[in-house]
Amino acid sequence: xxxxxxxxxxxxxxxxxxxxxxxxxxxxxxxxxxxxxxxxxxxxxxxxxxxxxxxxxxxxxxxxxxxxxxxxxxxxxxxxxxxxxxxxxxxxxxxxxxxxxxxxxxxxxxxxxxxxxxxxxxxxxxxxxxxxxxxxxxxxxxxxxxxxxxxxxxxxxxxxxxxxxxxxxxxxxxxxxxxxxxxxxxxxxxxxxxxxxxxxxxxxxxxxxxxxxxxxxxxxxxxxxxxxxxxxxxxxxxxxxxxxxxxxxxxxxxxxxxxxxxxxxxxxxxxxxxxxxxxxxxxxxxxxxxxxxxxxxxxxxxxxxxxxxxxxxxxxxxxxxxxxxxxxxxxxxxxxxxxxxxxxx
Amino acid sequence: xxxxxxxxxxxxxxxxxxxxxxxxxxxxxxxxxxxxxxxxxxxxxxxxxxxxxxxxxxxxxxxxxxxxxxxxxxxxxxxxxxxxxxxxxxxxxxxxxxxxxxxxxxxxxxxxxxxxxxxxxxxxxxxxxxxxxxxxxxxxxxxxxxxxxxxxxxxxxxxxxxxxxxxxxxxxxxxxxxxxxxxxxxxxxxxxxxxxxxxxxxxxxxxxxxxxxxxxxxxxxxxxxxxxxxxxxxxxxxxxxxxxxxxxxxxxxxxxxxxxxxxxxxxxxxxxxxxxxxxxxxxxxxxxxxxxxxxxxxxxxxxxxxxxxxxxxxxxxx
Numbered sequence: 001x002x003x004x005x006x007x008x009x010x011x012x013x014x015x016x017x018x019x020x021x022x023x024x025x026x027x028x029x030x031x032x033x034x035x036x037x038x039x040x041x042x043x044x045x046x047x048x049x050x051x052x053x054x055x056x057x058x059x060x061x062x063x064x065x066x067x068x069x070x071x072x073x074x075x076x077x078x079x080x081x082x083x084x085x086x087x088x089x090x091x092x093x094x095x096x097x098x099x100x101x102x103x104x105x106x107x108x109x110x111x112x113x114x115x116x117x118x119x120x121x122x123x124x125x126x127x128x129x130x131x132x133x134x135x136x137x138x139x140x141x142x143x144x145x146x147x148x149x150x151x152x153x154x155x156x157x158x159x160x161x162x163x164x165x166x167x168x169x170x171x172x173x174x175x176x177x178x179x180x181x182x183x184x185x186x187x188x189x190x191x192x193x194x195x196x197x198x199x200x201x202x203x204x205x206x207x208x209x210x211x212x213x214x215x216x217x218x219x220x221x222x223x224x225x226x227x228x229x230x231x232x233x234x235x236x237x238x239x240x241x242x243x244x245x246x247x248x249x250x251x252x253x254x255x256x257x258x259x260x261x262x263x264x265x266x267x268x269x270x271x272x273x274x275x276x277x278x279x280x281x282x283x284x285x286x287x288x289x290x291x292x293x294x295x296x297x298x299x300x301x302x303x304x305x306x307x308x309x310x311x312x313x314x315x316x317x318x319x320x321x322x323x324x325x326x327x328x329x330x331x332x333x334x335x336x337x338x339x340x341x342x343x344x345x
Numbered sequence: 346x347x348x349x350x351x352x353x354x355x356x357x358x359x360x361x362x363x364x365x366x367x368x369x370x371x372x373x374x375x376x377x378x379x380x381x382x383x384x385x386x387x388x389x390x391x392x393x394x395x396x397x398x399x400x401x402x403x404x405x406x407x408x409x410x411x412x413x414x415x416x417x418x419x420x421x422x423x424x425x426x427x428x429x430x431x432x433x434x435x436x437x438x439x440x441x442x443x444x445x446x447x448x449x450x451x452x453x454x455x456x457x458x459x460x461x462x463x464x465x466x467x468x469x470x471x472x473x474x475x476x477x478x479x480x481x482x483x484x485x486x487x488x489x490x491x492x493x494x495x496x497x498x499x500x501x502x503x504x505x506x507x508x509x510x511x512x513x514x515x516x517x518x519x520x521x522x523x524x525x526x527x528x529x530x531x532x533x534x535x536x537x538x539x540x541x542x543x544x545x546x547x548x549x550x551x552x553x554x555x556x557x558x559x560x561x562x563x564x565x566x567x568x569x570x571x572x573x574x575x576x577x578x579x580x581x582x583x584x585x586x587x588x589x590x591x592x593x594x595x596x597x598x599x600x601x602x603x604x605x606x607x608x609x610x611x612x613x614x615x616x617x618x619x620x621x622x623x624x625x626x627x628x629x630x631x632x633x634x635x636x637x638x639x640x641x642x643x644x645x646x647x648x649x650x651x652x653x654x655x656x657x658x659x660x661x662x663x
Contacts, residue, residue, distance in 0.1 A: 039607040046373050067641035071663065074602045074610035076424050081602055088609045088639060231423055283603040284415060284424060286377055286468065 013301040018293075018308045020054075020274050022252050023175030023200030025137045027054040027109060027275055030308055031265065031293040034256050034279030035060055035113035035139060035179070036085065040099040041106050047286045053293060054275055055109035058099070060141045062114075063121050065091030069146060075221040077212050080233030080258070081280060084146045084222040087115055092128055104134035111177065115141035117150025119164040123171060130172030137174050140165075142194075143181035143206035145228040152181035152206065158193035165197025175200035177254065182234075182241045183209050188248035195249040203254040203277065204245040205238050231280040234258045239271055246272025247316060260288065262295025269308065270315040374404045375605065377468040382459050383441060391447050392490060392522040393457055394431075397465055399440040406430045406442065408498035409474030409571070409596050409651040413604040414444075414456065415466040422452040425468060427601045427646070429573070431493040431523075432500065442467075445493040445523055471604050472650045475594050477501055481569035483509035484560075484591075486553050486582055488574020489516070492523040494596050498571050499530040509536045510564060512556055514578075518547035554581045567591060571651075576662050583654035593654040597662075599645035612642035613649065614661035 018029035035057040038044060050056060068088025075082045090099065095112075103110050112135045116122035122140060129135060142155035155161060161178065168176060178194040180187060182205040191202055207228025212221040220226075238257020246253040255268030256277035265276045281288035296308070305311055380397040388394045406412065413425035432443035448457040459465065475498050477483070483502055487495045492513060502509045511531055515521045521540055528538050540548025541556040549556040553574075561568065568589075572582045573596035586593030599611035615623065623640040643649065643656065 037603075037607065043605060043607050047376065065639075067639055068609055068612065071612050072600055073612060074600055074608065076422060076600075079423055081424060083602070083608070083610060085609045088642070090638075280423075280602075283608055285466070286603075286605065 009304045010302050011304050011306060013297050015306065016297050016300045016308065017306060018054075018297065018300075020252075020309050020312075022137065022177070022254070022274060024173075025109070025111075025175050028052075029054045029293055029296075030269065030273075030275035031289050031296065032057055032111065032254065032275055032277045033282060033289050034277035035141065037279040037282045040095075041103045041108055041110065044282070044286050045106055048290055050106050050108035053108075053289050055111055055136065056103075056106075057111040057113050057139050057277060058103070059089055060087055060113040060115040060144065061089050061092060061095040061099075061125065062087060062116060063092050063124050065089065065094065070223040072222050073227075075212050075227070077210070077229065078233060080229050080231030081283075082210055082212055082222055082227040082229055083207065084224045084227035086146050087141075087144055092125055096128060096132065100129075100132060100134055109136045110134060111137045111139050113139045113141050113179070115144060115147075115150070117147070117154070119160070119167055121150070122164060122168055126168050126171040130174065135174060137177055137200075138172060139177040139179050139203060140168070140199075141179050141206070142190075143179050145181070145183070145207055145209045145226070146224070152183055152209070156181060156184045156190065158189050161190055162193040162197035165194055165199050169198035177201040177203055179203040179206055179256075180241075180245065181206050182237065182257075187241045187245050191245040191248045191253075195251050199251060201252040201254060201274070202245055202249065203256055204242040204273075205257050208234055208237060230258065232258045232260055235260075235264060239267055242268055242273055243271035243316070246313065259292065260284075262292050262297075262299055265292050265296050266299060266311065267315075269311050270313070272313040272316050274309070274312055375469055375471050376403065377466060378403055380442075380465050380467045382461050382463045382465060384461055385457070385459065388445065388522050390519045390522050393446055393448065395444045395446065395456065395459075396432075397442050397444070397467060398436075399442060399467060401435075401438045401440065403440050403467075404470055405433050405440055406470030407474035408477060408501050409494045409573075409594075410470040410472050411604070411650060412442065412444075412467050412469030412471060413601075415468070416452070416455055416459075417464050417466065420452075421455050422450075424452075424602055425466070425604065426452045426456070427471070427599075427604055429494045429596065429650075430470070431496050433497065445490060445496070447490055468604060472646055473648070475571045475596070475651050477505070477571070479569045479592065479594075481567040481592065482565050483507060484512065484557070484564070484568050484570045485509055486512045486514075486557065486570055486572035486574070487523075487527075488514050488553060488572075488578040489520055490522065491572075491574030491578075491596070492527065494573050495571065496523060496526050496530060499527060499536070503530060503533050503536065506534055508534055510560060511536060511538045512541065512553050512560070513538065514541035514543075514549075514553035514556065514574075516543045518542055521547060552581075553578060554585055557582070557585060561589065561591075570594065572596065580659040580662055583657070583659050586654045594651050595654060595657075596651045597645050597649050597657075599650075601646055604646045606644055606647035609644065611645035612639075613645050613652070614658040615639075615641060615643050616656055616658045619643070619656040 069086030235258030255273030
């Protein structure tokens with residue numbers, strides 16, 4: 001594997017520049033917490049110093065409060081977990097009145113996750129929250145596998161994604177990040193649709209639709225037949241989706257799926273992610289995001305890579321042809337800036 | 346009702362009890378630390394007693410609270426396992442925490458294989474424990490391995506010089522695991538142990554409800570029940586308590602992921618009464634997080650695991 005981005009001479013860990021940029025949002029480092037795994041920011045504030053990680057993506061908020069699905073909502077499977085939470089959340093009003101003021105007190109970069117069953121609901125949310133102080137960016141959850149309406153299937157439609165994002169864009173000055181489902185025929189299609197619609201970044205990917213059966217009772221191990229799979233089990237799957245999505249667009253991609261170590265995080269970055277999200281690992285180890293960050297920094301230092309952004313897409317630079325084979329030309333445009341790294345040499 | 350601890354600034358918290366003296370809500374006092382296996386022994390009928398040594402600074406759990414136990418790499422399971430605490434003691438300033446468990450799945454089997462000195466990651470103390478301070482005659486009711494938190498409750502009551510009645514039921518006499526422990530913890534102060542078995546092989550022939558109904562007329566009212574066991578038993582205890590004007594606090598179980606209220610993975614159905622109280626909470630009331638949340642579902646990990654009988658919908662508890 002190439003380490004093209006740096007010299008081989010180790011450098012001091014504190015000399016590694018970890019800052020990255022997602023649209024207009026500057027992140028002090030590329031480690032974010034994934035939506036739904038870190039509450040509304042303050043639940044873990046006594047064990048994770050929020051000012052040290054890149055940012056917190058909050059639990060998806062919807063216009064109305066949601067009670068969530070019937071139990072069982074979680075089930076462990078080999079190296080992973082299934083969840084069927086069903087977007088339980090406090091709703092827009094309480095998020096704005098109670099959670100946001102608290103989030104502003106925390107020294108965290110906040111990315112607010114919003115979810116809706118229709119484009120109109122997302123517009124309502126952004127109209128209410130789009131200009132609120134204390135939010136650095138919005139992540140639009142286009143990919144919840146556990147809701148009857150407005151879930152991953154509904155949002156798998158590329159033209160709907162494009163139209164919806166185009167409608168949302170004028171409602172906020174903050175970056176809009178579209179969180180994508182892995183359960184599509186070609187994630188490059190949904191990724192490009194989001195970019196065309198005006199998304200400033202993508203998150204790849206949400207959980208995978210999955211199931212587990214209790215044979216003795218012949219029932220699902222969840223309250224519903226299927227749920228979303230996360231954890232180390234999905235990392236290789238998520239990495240491939242992230243790599244495909246990153247190769248198809250020019251906007252930054254946030255990698256997500258089974259990241260539990262600094263090396264995992266760096267694999268996503270090498271595959272083209274600008275930043276990553278740590279999710280299920282936090283349930284196992286509340287301080288996982290801090291440890292992943294420390295491990296990432298140590299690896300970069302040991303490999304003499306002074307800026308993490310130099311590593312973004314390094315793998316792609318070596319293997320671009322594979323990615324490019326099925327990728328249509330983008331109107332003959334030449335990629336700009338560091339995106340050039342992703343193109344064939 | 347219960348005041349949720351709020352972090353003061355970054356990385357600092359205070360343990361705090363609600364004004365009524367209830368056990369501090371564990372929401373902000375928990376930590377994840379590395380512990381060491383002190384001892385592990387067979388307890389009969391497939392049950393095991395595990396003792397872990399934790400750092401001195403760890404906040405001691407109270408009866409009814411639980412810990413998340415996580416095996417070190419390479420573990421056969423991903424998620425930590427929630428486990429009720431059966432004893433807490435200090436030895437040379439370190440904290441020694443005891444667990445009574447059965448090796449029933451991949452996680453607990455791997456735990457059972459650990460030798461003294463092995464490392465286990467522990468997150469806790471988690472959840473709300475039994476309100477043992479509540480006035481009335483304490484009646485502890487244990488079903489099978491649900492005895493674990495009640496052993497600790499019996500010890501705490503004995504320390505507070507309060508008499509209690511300890512009702513312990515199981516299917517057979519072999520499954521009354523921990524009755525010796527219970528007896529030794531009740532030795533002081535006139536507390537009594539009452540045994541029941543479904544097959545009549547020891548003590549009262551029948552279930553704990555039958556035994557409770559027999560005992561209750563002889564006890565000074567009001568009764569305050571603290572119970573743990575299979576959910577069907579807890580539902581029966583809850584119904585008995587509500588029909589007989591007794592208070593009952595039931596320690597529930599659930600599959601969990603985080604154990605800290607974040608993942609929303611361990612819902613239990615709230616009663617209509619509890620739902621109405623949640624909805625009546627002023628939206629901006631500071632601190633009252635326990636009842637301010639979801640009107641339909643309580644989370645086992647942070648709203649419980651100990652619930653008052655009237656707070657859950659026992660028809661819908663699985």
